[in-house]
Amino acid sequence: MKRLFLIEFHKLKNNKAAKILSLIYFILFSAIALFASIKFNFGSIDFRLADQGIFNFPFIWHFNAYFVAFLKLFLAVVIVSMVSSEYTNRTLKQNLIDGLSKKEFILSKFYGVLGFALASTLLLFIVSLILGLIFSDYDEFNIVFSDLEYIFAYFLKLVGFFSLCLFFGILLKRSAFALGFLFLLWIFEGIVQLFVKFQAESLDFILNFLPLQSMSNLIIEPFTRLGIVKSAATQLNSEFTKSYDVEWSAILIVMGWSFIFVYSSWKLLQKRDL
């Protein structure tokens, strides 16, 4: 495993595009966090996002995990190109000739995926911890380290999404096509959702099984959980209750998809003549 990860790491380390994109990603990541802590002056009103309670432990785990997940698109580009460039440079062929098996090749890419997801998750944890320690009204140990399942959910969400990117990269061999397909899948899922909501409400359950939807189900939007929004909502509708927990079913479905994507990447590669 270490050997395969080091092979992939060596490729990424020496790839300029991957290096720059990853760097932008991690800078943006930190910048967004800093942005929230800036004070805005709207005339006489001082407004600071950080003062709205979003950085309170343990809510901050949920809030940050939900938000920075959008940035995963940056890394998606890196993942897709690290796969498709192996086709365009014919280095995949050379790797196999040099004695890497097709299974090892896919595994080394998957370890790359895990590496990216892990690095991003670690950063999320550290940045959130720092922001929380600065702005949170609560800093008891028990509270600080509660609700950490959101961090795990974030990790799984990235692994699932990157596995999908890996699969598209292997399937389509060109980064532009793969990213286009990703976009198409997103639109397709949107259409299915609309259809189910308005035409076939009894089929509701299948929505949870759509790949992108299942990933977004992992971390439910945190806005309505915010103090102000919540009190407004309960005033309008006294029965406003919603579960924000990370559901076991969602975890299992995303794990299932990740496995399917990586496994089919392998099978696909095995069947192909290069």
Next chain:
Amino acid sequence: MKTILKLRELTKKFGSLTAVDALTFNIQKGNVYGILGPNGSGKSTTLGMVLNVVNPSSGSFEWFDGEMNTHEALKKVGAIIESPNFYPSMSAEDNLKLVCKIKGVEYSRIDVVLEIVNLHDRKKDHFSSYSLGMKQRLAIASALLNDPEILILDEPTNGLDPQGIHQIREIIKRIAAEGMTILLASHLLDEVEKVCSHVVVIRNGKKLYSGPVDELNATHGFFELKSEHKDELKSFLETHSAIERYDEADNDLIKAILAQPYEAKLINKECFEKGILLTHLVKRKETLEEQFLKLTKNQ
């Protein structure tokens, strides 16, 4: 002798086209093999199959008597096929480091092989800045990294300028002289003739011949003769017991095909005694090209 590679009825079909048709041959350690065949005869597809990048339709192959599976075996093989494939944004050194990681070879070999192909001075430069000749030399360096049991080269001089071709040939000759087993696929016959001891001739995916180069055409060779006394020479050749027949070639050359082994100095002496003064006398065997054309025409 140790068998390095065995092919048994290896076949590849692309739809209705049969690119490689039931190919069977063995590669023994220590020999230099040439795979000959016109473009599109299935050479690269055959190599692709034994190198794990093309899936065979039927038949089988076995590396090192089946002691290990294909991808493990390939770590003991050095191969370059078609164009040199490397990561363009990596330096030569980094590219070779990656190959070391894949094959499980020490980094210390990198300098050794770069020295062999004369690229040591440029090792820090990006691969994309290399000329085609340098890329091909780097590919050979990469194939030599693991000090392989067999070196497989597919059209190593394709697309190179004369100087590049010469450099590659010199490298191959040097490696062959050190006793390494080499499998060289080419459609350039003089290339194969210069270095190979054995040949496999294929056309349309079928094997036409495999064996030592010398036995490809088991004749005794021929004399090329020229004389101002042309008619006397002809009648002399007509009656000579060692000459099977003769053809008149261009520019007054007479090609006399031998029926049995015969020395050039003897024929020279006999001619002189008959008062036929030769201005040109060469004894040679048919070139691989002539033999190859004959062989492929007969089928």
